[in-house]
Amino acid sequence: MRVLMISPYFPPLLSVGSLRAWSFAKGFADRGHCVHVLTTAKREDQRGLEVSDGRLTVHEIAVPKRLLLDHVRRSHAAPAGEHVPGEGGGGGILREVKERTGVFSSVRMPDMTDAWIGPATKAAEIAGPWDLVISSCGPYTAHLVALRLGSQRGRWIADYRDLWTTNHQFAGLYPFTLREKALERRVMAQADAATTVSEPLARRLHDAGARRVQVIYNGFFEHEPEEVDATGVFASDGRTRVVYTGTVYPKHQDVRPVLRAIAASPRLRECVRLVVAGQGMSHWLGEARRLGVEDVVEAMGLVSRPNALRLQRDADALLAIEYDGDYDGVLSGKIFEYLSASAPIVVTGPRGCVGDLVERVGRGSACVDDEALRRTLEGIVDGRGANQAARREHEIAFYTREKQADRLVDLGECLTGCQARAQAL
Structure with missing residues (x-):
């Protein structure tokens, strides 16, 4: 089947979110499915996870620049390694607002990737249609691209690495919170299934109206995609x-x-x-x-x-x-x-x-x-x-990324009727 993974977080972006989306895409490719990935084009300062798989067709769509917002983002960024999440920015208005609300942080609305929704949707429509779409949030804009695809998306799994309107850190910024809640209700109503990283979060999605919820844990790689130096890292000092x-x-x-x-x-x-x-x-x-x-x-x-x-x-x-x-x-x-x-x-x-x-x-x-x-x-x-x-x-x-990806593929094959190798859920 033709599978579209929508995730702004994807290699070479170095993040746990990228690793999750990467393992999911590989899992579908391992089962012989045709996998496309829709993601953002990465700036040089966002790189760091240099992995690839020739079986995946990756569409990197640039985030259109909104010059004022891009200037504000760069001028109010924290120095690398010095920022302490949750303790305020200590030197930037935007950073202080981000700390309180989660805006422009890939969590709450508005976000820099809002401008990406239109061109990303167009690219997905040109490459479509799709038997299955998996959108991985955050940012929430992944879900909004899937929402816009409508009949082109086939079945839809909305994946939540973190929750959106009931996020554990950020309450959002009024009046954008009203728009967010309305949009998430549409996501819950139209997605065929939702996945998330733990049982407590799954219960929250169920209470929010998700039709079907399954926990797909983050996991660890059984076969590590990056080379790890075998040399010992600590001095032999008895500590x-x-x-x-x-x-x-x-x-x-x-x-x-x-x-x-x-x-x-x-x-x-x-x-x-x-x-x-x-x-x-x-x-x-x-x-x-x-x-x-x-x-x-x-x-x-x-x-x-x-x-x-x-x-x-x-x-x-x-x-x-x-x-x-x-x-x-x-x-x-x-x-x-x-x-x-x-x-x-x-x-x-x-x-x-x-x-x-x-x-x-x-x-x-x-x-x-x-x-x-x-x-x-x-x-x-x-x-x-x-x-x-x-x-x-x-x-x-059970908690390898490969095993968790298998469980997501099982769910996708079950939803689409492509169950030749699906396990009982």
Whole structure:
């Protein structure tokens, strides 16, 4: 069948969203389907995930420039590696508004890709018609292209990496929120199925009126598409490396428990080094300074994805921070990369879906208080691990990106009646 994947997030754009769309497109190609990808043309500063597959026909449609908006975007951009999500911009009006509302951030309306909807729809119509369309949000503009295709799109799966009008971080900007809600109601009414990354988010989509909802997890690659250097990344100095890779959101994720645990234990203070890589190094170092443990933090800043995988591979323990507040269901792509590593995972913060997943597959421990966290870290230093004896390889294997892509293909074949190789859903 002819399949169209609509996703502004696609290689060479370096992001978890690109990896999800990439694995989906490959999954359909692996089943012998004709796969086209509709995405945005990438600027040089957006590149970094250099993978390709000759079976995919990729249509890169440029985002028409709106000169004033493009000037504002560039002049109010945060310096690379210094921005701390959720802590305001500290130097740009647009950045402050983006932080509060999610506009111009691939999340809420308006967005820079609004101007892309028209030319993207035209390109899809010229290359169509399609038996199946998968639109991956965010940005929400992927869904709006699919919505405009109408009868040309055949069956339609609306994929939500993050939710749109009920987003866990951004409430949107009035009066655009009224337009967003009306458009999403149309998406829910017309899409044949919706997919998302966790059970709690699936329940929210069901409550929003989605006809059929299925969880397709982010997962980790069984066969890594990028080369990862086999050379060890840490010095052989006898230190225990606890590694955190990725973005931290200070409004919803508390970095202090692990720092307090280290500060409260002379043994941890001596033996542990907390290695953090990603955006927001100033936040980590500021909190460590306030607790008097700045010397134990090794701030790596932004690193390439292969180097992040090296850090995870060579870690003695991997740190995950649960999302705080009333919004459950935030499962980052990073936690699945952690599952494939060998080091035990330590989850801090309130009990939630991350801790549930980690303990269910026997990959580590959820520590909801400082004392439990201190004991767990001391056990790792002493070589006792963190619930590693219960590691369930069969359950972990369910979370490969290849397996999750297979499940999406099964759904697509079921919806279109092309079920020669579909499994029972």
